[in-house]
Amino acid sequence: MEVVIKQTADEVGALAAELIGRVVESKPRAVIGLATGSSPLAIYADLARRVADGTLDFDGVRGFALDEYVGIPEEHPQSYASVIRTEVVEPLRMDPTLVRVPDGRAIDIEVACRDYEQAIADAGGIDVQILGIGANGHIGFNEPTSSFASRTRIKTLAPTTRADNARFFDSLDEVPTHCVTQGLGTIMNARRLVLVAQGAGKADAIAAAVEGPVSSMCPASVLQFHEHATVIIDEAAASKL
Ligand code: GLP
Secondary structure (H helix, E strand, C coil): CEEEEECCHHHHHHHHHHHHHHHHHHCCCCEEEECCCCCCHHHHHHHHHHHHCCCCCCCCCEEEECEEEECCCCCCCCCHHHHHHHHHHCCCCCCHHHEECCCCCCCCHHHHHHHHHHHHHHCCCCCEEEECCCCCCCECCECCCCCCCCCCEEEECCHHHHHHHHHHCCCHHHCCCEEEECCHHHHHCCCCEEEEECCHHHHHHHHHHHHCCCECCEHHHHHHHCCCEEEEEECCCCCCC
């Protein structure tokens, strides 16, 4: 695991965007794993600037989102399908038919999850997976005690995660109780992982992920086993290392 500490949150986004950009430039039909949440927004903004000035092109690039809520319609502004469309697909001018988000509305979610795993495999696997980290150490929505071997599946959200994400909804009651998320096994299959975190609120999770024992109590600690994982954080997120 490579850990890079930058002074500011913007610098975190810029370096991560540079790594993602390199993958896109080196492989015409690259496959990118997309994360939601506030942490990767600076990455997408930086990549969008390069797309706008014509120095980077996402033509033919495929995307697979990490996770999705269960129980809210796709049109809901906080569904990850909506977030991925407005924060990633549109600004990066990606072909929307090449970008998938797990289906949280399927009648048979188990079948939909298997189908999602198959689609990733059919695309040749994920070249680079963008990750944020939850304050409790979750990646995607793999909450503490998630199996390291897990694949895309339905999960119950931890109460702390619902409380953290309530800021995106009108009230805590509106935050879904379940989600569909790529598993830790799915994430670990990506050829490269880039995890970003900013702010003191992530310092404990980063310390546990980077320096703690590898434990399902901190799902992000599994990255210690990945051959090509880069953790890019600002000084505040690094303050407990
Ligand atoms: C969310 C997402 C994660 C994200 C994490 C942190 O609930 N499912 O993919 O990394 O929690 O979010 P944020 O970046 O907003 O702090």
